[in-house]
Amino acid sequence: MSQAQTEQQSGTYQAHFRVWRGDADAGELADFTVEVHEGEVVLDIVHRLQATQAPDLAVRWNCKAGKCGSCSAEINGRPRLMCMTRMSVFERTETLTITPLRAFPVVRDLVTDVSFNYAKAREIPSFVPPPELAPGEYRMQQEDVGRSQEFRKCIECFLCQDTCHVVRDHEENKAAFAGPRFLMRIAELDMHPLDAAPESGLDRKATAQDEHGLGYCNITKCCTEVCPENIKITDNALIPLKERAADRKYDPLVWLGNKIRRRTE
Template sequence: MSYQARFKVWRGDADGGGLVDYEVAVHEGEVVLDIIHRLQATAAPDLAVRWNCKAGKCGSCSAEINGRPRLMCMTRMSVFDPAETVTVTPMRTFPVTRDLVTDVSYNYVKAREVPSFVPPARLKPGEYRMRQEDVGRIQEFRKCIECFLCQNTCHVVRDHEENKTNFAGPRFLMRVAELDMHPLDAADEAGVDRRQGAREDHGLGYCNITKCCTEVCPEHIKITDNALIPLKERVVDRSYDPLVWLGSKIRRRKE
């Protein structure tokens, strides 16, 4: 079934802009990105949009559709009533470059601030061994496609621009949690305290676990329940549980 849909698409750049009305054909089985491409081919050849795989795996086509952060390539037109006006706007948390394209460089800055995996000195490449339960625990987080929808919807930076300096956001706190759970990560031996870093360098305390990041994740990663809350618990234990604190001191002294 084909029909004519009403779209409102944000057009503009860093200096400002607004919603522009379009009427465009929709065919059965199409997604929002198909419609944006049809607009480019017919009514708006200069419309800027970022996309790549069109299969929900590259994370490029993130936008806000009727106010909800989504991937345009994974949002089917069938979820909307044909009489409904579909509004497409750029991600609100990041500066607009042009039209639906935003400057997400904040995320790459935060990515570089997370210390990478530290190989264990006692093992050579090819000698790494892990139990399947340990692999399963962290494998979920490796599904992240870095669409940055979780970063976009997190109100800590969405509503408070000033927090960007001190807050890594859910995607990169999840990365810290993943490395902290990794049984072969030798960060402590290299003098890298991931839990202290999460608290002091990456702003873990800013997160108040509203689960909005989990709700918009296209890979259905349980960011809050499986990464952020356990990380918070380990940080609290390290900082405030007297037995854990004493044990860490004794262990360091023995070393």
């Protein structure tokens, strides 16, 4: 029996990997041949690579269950979670290239500095509690809960941030653009029926447009395509937020109402 036939029966085979090795100054793709067993995911192979050939390979991971978002990387150029990418989706003869997230600075090997995202998170004004209600008195209709519950599934893997070309291809945009993950957060708060931001003088639609770069998004849906939680980021968060922001800024009746209000104040 040939080696190919033995591998076919046992489910075990040798796979060719190219893994980026280096740091912020320089690096290159290194070639490895690693054993693969039936049912394994890419992160399993990376762990075996560390155990058998490259003990100094840097990789970030935690839960190995697709819920912490730590093991984000690019596999054959596509942003993915390594723990949720099964080896069975690739041909056995295919070379798998694993590289760090391209939109963020490399720390070492597959580990990137994603602090950009935490800085953007701090720029988003938080939920404003309704002043007339005490904690424990909040009540919402299930329909309202359902509208924003989808966005709460986000595990902050930052794959959407990585694949967004506004961030990925234009470093100069980062200062003015929050990215899809945090524009989705603004959209969630803007549709929250208990958020008292308007009463406090905060217009989330205005800040999304003027401070967080909503206008940079041209709804290519690449963020939605890579989301491991299957959140419809573009259709359910960004497009509706754009529509509400446009109504506020460009609707002639709203514009006239604002003019009249200013004259009477």
